Amino acid sequence: MEQETRELRRVGLKVTHPRMRILQIFEEEGVQHLTAEDVYKKLLADQEDIGLATVYRVLTQFEAAGILVKHNFEGGHAVYELDRGKHHDHMIDVDTGNVIEFVSEEIERLQQEIAARHGYVLEDHSLVLYVRSKGKGR
Numbered sequence: 001m002e003q004e005t006r007e008l009r010r011v012g013l014k015v016t017h018p019r020m021r022i023l024q025i026f027e028e029e030g031v032q033h034l035t036a037e038d039v040y041k042k043l044l045a046d047q048e049d050i051g052l053a054t055v056y057r058v059l060t061q062f063e064a065a066g067i068l069v070k071h072n073f074e075g076g077h078a079v080y081e082l083d084r085g086k087h088h089d090h091m092i093d094v095d096t097g098n099v100i101e102f103v104s105e106e107i108e109r110l111q112q113e114i115a116a117r118h119g120y121v122l123e124d125h126s127l128v129l130y131v132r133s134k135g136k137g138r
Contacts (some may be wrong), residue, residue, distance in 0.1 A: 004020050007067065008023065018058055019062075021046075022055065023067070025039055025043070026068065026082050032099065033079040034079060035077045035078065035079050036078070037077065067083060071090070073092050074092075086103075088103050089104070089107070090129070095133065111125060
C-alpha cells in the first residue's frame with residue numbers, strides 16, 4: 001500500500017481509493033496486459049464501487065503520468081501494462097487473444113543496423129507479431 005501511495009505522489013496524482021485499487025490490480029503478480037473492461041470486471045468481482053468511466057479516466061491519467069503504457073493491438077481493445085522501463089516486444093495469439101512478451105537482442109540489433117543502413121538512428125519502435133499455435137494451422 002505504501003509503494004502505491006509513493007508512486008502516485010511521485011507522479012503528482014492525488015491518492016484516491018480508485019487510483020490505489022486500480023494500481024494494485026496492475027501490480028498483482030502475474031497481471032500484465034489488461035483492458036479497461038478487465039480492470040472493471042476485477043473491481044466488480046472484489047465488490048468495489050468504482051464505475052467504468054472512472055476506470056477509463058484513471059487509466060488515461062496513469063498513461064499520461066508514465067505509470068502505464070497503452071497498446072492498441074490490431075483487432076482488439078486497447079490494453080495497458082505497467083511501464084517498467086524495460087523495452088520488450090509482443091506476440092498476439094490470434095486464436096486466444098493472449099499477449100506474450102519477449103525480448104530478442106538479435107531483433108534489436110537488426111533494427112539498429114537496418115536504420116543505420118538507410119541513414120537513420122532508431123529512436124523507438126514497436127514490434128507486434130500475430131501468431132497462431134503450430135497445431136492450429138490453416
